[in-house]
Structures are given as structure tokens and as C-alpha cells.
Amino acid sequence: MRRAALALTLLLAATGASATPTLTVFACEPEWAALTRVLMPQARLHVATHAGQDPHHIEARPALIAQLRSADLAVCTGAALESGWLPVLQQRAGNARVRDVFYAADHVELIDPQPGVIGTPWAGDVHAQGNPHLHTDPHKLLEVAQALAQRLQQECPVQREAIAERLRGFETQWRARIAHWERQAAPLRGRSVAAQHTTFGYLWRWLGLRQTADLEPRPGMAPTPGHLQRLLEGLRREPPLAVVVAGFHDPRAARWLAGQLGSSTTWLTLPATVAEDADGAALLRWMDELVAPLLRAAAR
Ligand SMILES: [Zn+2]
Structure with missing residues (x-):
């Protein structure tokens, strides 16, 4: 009897130890x-x-x-x-x-x-x-x-x-x-964006947006005045919905370019990822934070 109790205790202890490996x-x-x-x-x-x-x-x-x-x-x-x-x-x-x-x-x-x-x-x-x-x-x-x-x-x-x-x-x-999100994003389909780097390349593709200009003269290189001037000339023909940078980018180039393009183009900083302690709910909120500003830009 005592041996059986001991075995049970050991079993419970083992289960307890492996319940949250x-x-x-x-x-x-x-x-x-x-x-x-x-x-x-x-x-x-x-x-x-x-x-x-x-x-x-x-x-x-x-x-x-x-x-x-x-x-x-x-x-x-x-x-x-x-x-x-x-x-x-x-x-x-x-x-x-x-x-x-x-x-x-x-x-x-x-x-x-x-x-x-x-x-x-x-x-x-x-x-x-x-x-x-x-x-x-x-x-x-x-x-x-x-x-x-x-x-x-x-x-x-x-x-x-x-x-x-x-x-x-x-x-x-x-x-x-x-x-x-896909129902919400219908007004974005076919619209164009300018952005720094290809950080949001998958987002554009998913939402049916086209990135028509990259603020980087070369991958990983910060925007230069000469490059921005050339982009501006090209983009005047089809002003994008927004000029977008990631949270870790300096926003000044995007702000300048959007300002030059006039009222139909806005500039946006989108979060490139979630916080370090994020869980599943935070991932959902982050995706909302990517889609919602674009929708607001399209509704302007
Ligand atoms: Zn990259």
C-alpha cells in the first residue's frame, strides 16, 4: 500500500515536471x-x-x-x-x-x-x-x-x-x-505607393498595391537629394497613394517627397514588426496598424 502511494507520488512528480517542459x-x-x-x-x-x-x-x-x-x-x-x-x-x-x-x-x-x-x-x-x-x-x-x-x-x-x-x-x-482585412482592403487594389526599401514588398503584393518607386538609390542605401529629385519627376505622372517608410527609417525623405507631390499623396511610417514581448493578439493588432493607415490614405 505504502509502495503504491510512493509510486503514485513519483508518477505525479514526473508528470508535474514534464507538464510544462x-x-x-x-x-x-x-x-x-x-x-x-x-x-x-x-x-x-x-x-x-x-x-x-x-x-x-x-x-x-x-x-x-x-x-x-x-x-x-x-x-x-x-x-x-x-x-x-x-x-x-x-x-x-x-x-x-x-x-x-x-x-x-x-x-x-x-x-x-x-x-x-x-x-x-x-x-x-x-x-x-x-x-x-x-x-x-x-x-x-x-x-x-x-x-x-x-x-x-x-x-x-x-x-x-x-x-x-x-x-x-x-x-x-x-x-x-x-x-x-481583404474585404476592407478592396479600395487599395491597383493603387500605387512609393517606399523606402522592399520592407513592405509582401504587404503591397497581398493588398494589390504596386510599389512604383524606391527611395533607396541602391538597396540598403539612404535616400540622396539627387535620387529623390529624379523620383519626383517620374512620380508626378502618377502620384502614389502614399510615400511609406518603416519605423526604423528617417522619415524626412518621405515627408519631403510627399510634400512635393501635393495633396493626393500622404506620407506614412508603418511599424516593420511587433514589440519584443508581443503575443498572438499583438500580431493581429500590428496587422491592423499596417492596413488601417493605408485605408485612411485611400479615403482622403
Ligand atoms: Zn531588406
Whole structure:
């Protein structure tokens, strides 16, 4: 009898210990941290970049090396977005567990690959493999969520069912919102935008917008007066709905260009990603924050 009670205690203790097994995840960008939280809320997360930073270019700080050293899994964008800093972190962290990084870009079809262009680790913003900023297309984000769920299940098999259930919940909610955004966005279809870099290339494609000018003279290069002047001349023929920059860009070039184009063009700063502590609800709000300002611009 006493032995049976002891066995039960041990069993309960073991169940208790494995009821909330967790992983330490190093997320290169906040959107992947948010998706990890959706699928595995108990995961310990380190987030390498924030919305105020250009994810192409960050410094391989010692704090990041220490975080990568302690991680069980790294979740990043790939397609060379992090090629200027992630290999350095990996080398210095010397952690075999994070050698096989989960790259979101491996699980979706990328737009605008440039097969002839040679990308280098120092020119990740050239996008030879295709545009890596795929998280601004909610359909692609959902595909990444499905692939990430599989990977987390492999890493943490006892959580298999719980992860599958959370994925189903996210899919249902996310699909309903996609349908809502797509209905809302009807007035945007066929309109044009000017923007700095291809940060929102997937958003434009999803919403049926066309990016007709890039404020960068070359990928990753800040706008120059000469380049802006040339763009202005071209854009006068078909003034865009908006001139758009990401939150981490200096907005002055966009403001100037929109001002020169007159009242039919507005300038917008859109958040390139969510906050570092974002969850599923924050991902939904962020997508609202991308769509709503464009709709307001179109309604002017
Ligand atoms: Zn880029």
C-alpha cells in the first residue's frame, strides 16, 4: 500500500515536471518570438532585434552571444536577412544546438529573387535569394506558423498535442482576420505607393498595391537629394497613394517627397514588426496598424 502511494507520488512528480517542459528560444526578429509564444507560451525567449532597428544591420553584441549560447533553438528569417550578423553570433556562441536554425524563408515562396545578383554577407539587403521581409503577408506568416509548430514539436515531443491545439486556435483566428482585412482592403487594389526599401514588398503584393518607386538609390542605401529629385519627376505622372517608410527609417525623405507631390499623396511610417514581448493578439493588432493607415490614405 505504502509502495503504491510512493509510486503514485513519483508518477505525479514526473508528470508535474514534464507538464510544462520548455525550450529557450533565440528569435532573430520579434515576429518570430511572437509566433513562438503563440505556439509555446512557456518558452523562454531572447529577441535579438526590435522594431526600431533595421534587421539587416545589427551589432553582434556580447549580450546576444550569451543569449545564443544558452538557447536550444534559433528562429530567424533567413534568405540572407541576418547574414551580416548571425554567423558571427553563431561562431562566437559555439553552441551546437543552434547550428540548425529554423529559417522562416525556407518554408514559403519568396518574391522577387534576383538570380543574377551576387549577395555577400555584408550586403544582405540586396536580396539575391528573394525578398526576406515575408512576415508582412499574413498568409505567409500562417505558413511559417505551421512549419514552426512542426519544429517545436520535434524539439519538444511531449508538447506535441498542446502545440497542435494552439496552432489550430491561431489558424482559425488568423484566417478570419485575413478575410476581414481583404474585404476592407478592396479600395487599395491597383493603387500605387512609393517606399523606402522592399520592407513592405509582401504587404503591397497581398493588398494589390504596386510599389512604383524606391527611395533607396541602391538597396540598403539612404535616400540622396539627387535620387529623390529624379523620383519626383517620374512620380508626378502618377502620384502614389502614399510615400511609406518603416519605423526604423528617417522619415524626412518621405515627408519631403510627399510634400512635393501635393495633396493626393500622404506620407506614412508603418511599424516593420511587433514589440519584443508581443503575443498572438499583438500580431493581429500590428496587422491592423499596417492596413488601417493605408485605408485612411485611400479615403482622403
Ligand atoms: Zn531588406
